[in-house]
Amino acid sequence: MNRNELLATRFEEHRSHLRAVAYRMLGSLSEADDALQVAWLKATGADTGGVENLAGWLTTVVSRVCLDMLRSRESRREDSLDEHGAGLATRLRTDPEEEALLADSVGLALLVVLDKLSPTERIAFVLHDLFAVSFTDIAPIVDRSPETTQRIASRARGRVRGNSGTGSDDRMRQYRAVEVFLRAAQNGEFEELLAMLDPDATYRTDEAARLLGAGTDFDGGRVLAENFCGKAQVARAIMLDGEPGLVLAPCAKLMLVMTIRFAGELIAGIDAVADEDRLSKMELTAP
Secondary structure (H helix, E strand, O other), X not given: OOHHHHHHHHHHHHHXXXXXXXXXXXXXXXXXHHHHHHHHHHHHOOOOOOOOXXXXXXXXXXXXXXXXHHHHHXXXXXXXXXXXXXXHHHHOOOOHXXXXXXXXHHOHXXXXXXXXXXXXXXXXXXXXXXXXXXXXXXXXXXXXXXXXXHHHHHHHHHHHHOOOOOOOHHHHHHHHHHHHHHHHHHHOOHHHHHHHEEEEEEEEEOHHHHHOOOOOXXXXXXXXXXXXXXXXXXXXXXXXXXEEEEEEOOOOOOOEEEEEEEEOOEEEEEEEEOOHHHHHOOOEEOO
């Protein structure tokens, strides 16, 4: 077996781990696969003869590729509806069902919150908090000292967990209600949905949300229950600006959120939002 054949065998042994790292960093299965392809090309052109920990070395290579991709993504962001179409095309290069299942296993809310971090914050947080990589090993990847890398990860951790009082009793009670509502919607439990909705509840969508298939505006708790019953399979509960809401997206690149208003203990309104300007101003945190 020659050198490239041996390297290919070892690369395949670690592919599952490397793909998991790349997916959490990028939030997109197609981009994660692209990152692995670039990492493989870099590996074949490098001298790995003296590498003792190949898994760690490959993780570093993949992380650097992902960092470059995140920086490139950030630099070309444009606040236009055209990006939604491009994002959808990219996402559908892989199996949407596989992407949804993978997002569910990671935690869709976490993926969406990670998308709010800077590229350096995301790399530091994912490697340290999700894969237990030391700050000493992360520092060269993000071109910072270990001490600075630790501060970056700490800042990212604070943004992921949220520091805006989302843990208050009222907010958490409403968040649990949203979880119950979502579960009833997914299971097709019409009467359960109806019992949680104000009779005059409203549903509103912005133009971007309508383009993503969120439907049109309608009024009335019964109509809202009928429209949600048996649906929202890929939705997950999340905190939006400190208030409970829903996020619907197989990946963080193409995002649709639903803000939820309460009147007492009942849901009084659901607003579907996908406009890039509005989303960029929202603070999304995992509960």
